Amino acid sequence: MMRPNSVSVLPSHAAPQFKDKPLGGSGSPRSPGALFGRLTLRRAILATGGLLFVYIVLSTAFGPGVGKDGAGYPVVKHKERNPYDEIPNPIPDSSGHQAGAEEVVPIEQYRPHQVPPVQIEPADVMNKAVVEDIPNEGSDPEADQERVAGSGSGTGGAGLMVDDEGNVAPGTEPNEELESEEDKVVAATHLARKASGVSYAQMLSSTRRERDYAIALIIREANLAVRSTDVYSVTNKNQTAPSNDIHDYLSLSKYYWPNKSRPNGLPYRRIDGHVNPEIETVRDYRLLRTMIREVHMMGMAYHFTGRKEYADKCAMRLKEWFLDEATYMNPNINYGSLRKGEKLGARTGVLDMFTIFRVFDALHYLKQEPSWPKDLVPRLQEWFTRYVKWLETSTLAKVERKGNNNHGTYFDVQIIAIYLFLGRVEDARDIARQALHVRIDQQVTAKGEQPEELERKTSWYYSVFNLQALMTLARWGDDLGVDMWFYEGPQGQSIKKAVDFMLPYALADGVGWPVENLKGFDMTDYLKCLQIAWHIYGDDKYLHAIDKLEPKVQRDMDEGKIKTISTFMCDMSTLLEATTRGGQGLIWHWCLT
Ligand SMILES: *[C@@H]1O[C@H](CO)[C@@H](O)[C@H](O)[C@H]1NC(C)=O
Ligand SMILES: *[C@@H]1O[C@H](CO)[C@@H](O)[C@H](O)[C@H]1NC(C)=O
Numbered sequence: 001m002m003r004p005n006s007v008s009v010l011p012s013h014a015a016p017q018f019k020d021k022p023l024g025g026s027g028s029p030r031s032p033g034a035l036f037g038r039l040t041l042r043r044a045i046l047a048t049g050g051l052l053f054v055y056i057v058l059s060t061a062f063g064p065g066v067g068k069d070g071a072g073y074p075v076v077k078h079k080e081r082n083p084y085d086e087i088p089n090p091i092p093d094s095s096g097h098q099a100g101a102e103e104v105v106p107i108e109q110y111r112p113h114q115v116p117p118v119q120i121e122p123a124d125v126m127n128k129a130v131v132e133d134i135p136n137e138g139s140d141p142e143a144d145q146e147r148v149a150g151s152g153s154g155t156g157g158a159g160l161m162v163d164d165e166g167n168v169a170p171g172t173e174p175n176e177e178l179e180s181e182e183d184k185v186v187a188a189t190h191l192a193r194k195a196s197g198v199s200y201a202q203m204l205s206s207t208r209r210e211r212d213y214a215i216a217l218i219i220r221e222a223n224l225a226v227r228s229t230d231v232y233s234v235t236n237k238n239q240t241a242p243s244n245d246i247h248d249y250l251s252l253s254k255y256y257w258p259n260k261s262r263p264n265g266l267p268y269r270r271i272d273g274h275v276n277p278e279i280e281t282v283r284d285y286r287l288l289r290t291m292i293r294e295v296h297m298m299g300m301a302y303h304f305t306g307r308k309e310y311a312d313k314c315a316m317r318l319k320e321w322f323l324d325e326a327t328y329m330n331p332n333i334n335y336g337s338l339r340k341g342e343k344l345g346a347r348t349g350v351l352d353m354f355t356i357f358r359v360f361d362a363l364h365y366l367k368q369e370p371s372w373p374k375d376l377v378p379r380l381q382e383w384f385t386r387y388v389k390w391l392e393t394s395t396l397a398k399v400e401r402k403g404n405n406n407h408g409t410y411f412d413v414q415i416i417a418i419y420l421f422l423g424r425v426e427d428a429r430d431i432a433r434q435a436l437h438v439r440i441d442q443q444v445t446a447k448g449e450q451p452e453e454l455e456r457k458t459s460w461y462y463s464v465f466n467l468q469a470l471m472t473l474a475r476w477g478d479d480l481g482v483d484m485w486f487y488e489g490p491q492g493q494s495i496k497k498a499v500d501f502m503l504p505y506a507l508a509d510g511v512g513w514p515v516e517n518l519k520g521f522d523m524t525d526y527l528k529c530l531q532i533a534w535h536i537y538g539d540d541k542y543l544h545a546i547d548k549l550e551p552k553v554q555r556d557m558d559e560g561k562i563k564t565i566s567t568f569m570c571d572m573s574t575l576l577e578a579t580t581r582g583g584q585g586l587i588w589h590w591c592l593t
Contacts, residue, residue: 214566215304221565222301225294226313232291232320233327234284241335242343248330251285251345251352252278253337267341273457273518285336285352291321292355299362302369311369314362315376322383331387334396347407350391350400354410357417357472381422388418405452406462409439409469416476425480432482435473441489443470448494448501457518460510463502464525470495471532485536499533499542502526507545523549524562531567535574 193200234249241248254275258265268276279285295314302310320327336349363380366372391397391414401411412431419428443450443466453462474484474495488494505513510521527549534542556562 210566210568214568217565218297218300218304221297222310225298226309228294231327232287232317234329235327236287237282237284239282241338243335245330247328248335249284249333250282250335251337251349252276252282253339253346253348254279256339268339288352289355291317292358296358296362299365303365308369308371311366311372314366315373318359318376318380323379331383332390332394334394345396347396347400347403350397351407351410354414356414360417360421384418384421388415388422391415391418404442406466406469409443409466409473412439413469413472416473428476429480429482432473432477432480432484436482436484436487439470439473440484440487440493440495444489444493444498446491446493448497450498454515457516459515459517460513460521461519464529467498467529468525470498471529496533496537499529503541503545507548524553524556524564527553528567528570531571532574535571
């Protein structure tokens with residue numbers, strides 16, 4: 001099922017990785033007993049899968065304009081936090097947003113968690129046949145298994161068409177030898193619906209509310225972005241890079257501080273884990289990330305509302321940052337993460353650009369606006385053709401690529417996204433293939449530790465950060481015919497092991513974490529990793545962990561400690577894609593940044 005208004009960036013032979021795997025499976029075929037012995041919660045989720053599928057299909061089929069014009073979505077007060085800062089910065093966001101100027105409806109009203117689902121008798125609303133074709137309601141998994149396996153009871157079973165009298169429709173008689181995985185899932189879904197005690201209407205109702213909440217959050221961000229009148233440009237700064245060219249991107253190294261034993265403090269020295277607030281005196285980094293984030297949010301808001309103002313502002317921002325005569329950025333990061341006293345930036349500065357895939361994602365939607373400037377994407381492609389040349393050839397970028405920690409992984413994330421934007425699919429595929437060995441084999445141990453990240457002072461943060469990069473790569477691997485999700489290195493290194501290694505510590509609030517860790521155990525991003533892990537690997541332990549950790553993250557959001565967007569869209573699209581390879585992964589990326 002191709003999303004009707006998505007645009008494929010990939011050739012049609014891109015391999016559907018999950019086709020040959022059991023649905024939601026772990027790579028090995030699952031016995032019916034294992035399948036049906038799973039928990040009710042999982043069944044409920046399976047059941048909602050179908051609903052979400054219908055939901056996504058409907059919402060994408062109508063495309064921009066769904067939900068009327070979006071005018072009904074509330075704008076809500078929130079506290080600022082740039083979710084893409086690696087570590088929350090002590091300096092307040094200087095991007096010019098005035099939070100709080102325009103609240104309308106408390107977001108709580110859109111929180112499905114807090115609004116009890118409507119109470120409707122299942123019999124009133126559900127298709128009778130759906131209820132009744134599962135005979136002998138019961139919660140005994142063994143019994144369920146027997147019935148569903150079609151063990152000759154003649155009363156129906158997996159995927160059968162059964163009429164009100166219990167007669168099996170012609171041509172759908174049980175076939176004991178050839179019961180497909182799909183039959184089992186269909187049967188499990190029916191059983192799960194019954195077992196969960198949640199009616200279809202209740203599910204619809206809460207899905208709708210969760211969706212409204214998610215879109216409200218996006219539109220709130222997008223509206224702030226539309227109203228922002230700051231200039232986002234590298235030419236804003238009042239000091240230039242050592243090149244003296246105002247169009248050269250410049251950012252200061254965040255963990256470098258003046259050496260107090262020297263009269264001018266130069267050269268700066270490293271204090272890992274401690275961010276030097278002086279980085280805020282050069283705003284190129286913050287403006288770049290703000291531009292990318294806002295274009296992404298407005299691109300999504302455009303997708304959901306069809307409002308031209310979002311597309312117009314995106315076009316303006318992209319021209320401003322990359323192309324306009326007065327404000328463009330040169331296509332290089334020669335002066336990223338500059339340590340004062342040095343002539344060239346550090347290789348680590350290359351990381352500054354990694355979220356650029358969000359812009360490319362947004363362009364898929366924005367290009368559909370009739371008034372979208374037709375020359376803009378080609379001109380951006382020209383810019384990125386020059387920039388990717390720099391990524392491929394400059395010494396800084398070459399050293400960054402060799403980085404054995406998150407820097408190397410995010411180099412891959414960045415360059416794959418750009419290759420895909422430029423249509424260089426084979427180059428993207430090469431990166432994905434190499435990542436199996438260069439990233440997973442080398443960065444994850446047999447036990448799932450990420451040793452390079454454990455060495456950092458903020459070891460929890462960086463372990464999650466690198467995991468997100470690995471998962472982002474794995475998502476592209478899906479499209480490129482490279483299965484990173486289920487890949488195991490020679491010692492059994494894998495993405496799943498990296499998730500699993502962190503899991504007990506996450507559940508214990510970090511207690512027992514084996515290495516030093518400054519700045520606590522924030523669960524926001526790890527929770528996203530768990531959501532993805534659940535959808536990909538289908539292991540109930542992730543679901544239990546989500547159940548435990550999500551309320552904490554929600555509480556932090558409510559108290560304004562963190563700002564994030566709902567990952568509901570990400571859940572829907574991951575669920576869809578992890579099992580049926582349905583979309584292009586564009587919404588999916590929300591999980592990962
Ligand atoms: C700071 O400067 C002093 C004096 O030049 C030098 O001895 C010391 O190594 C420097 N510290 C670092 C961490 O570079
Ligand atoms: C340069 O910019 C920084 C940050 O925007 C600002 O704090 C500082 O006052 C400016 N300096 C001058 C000389 O304008």
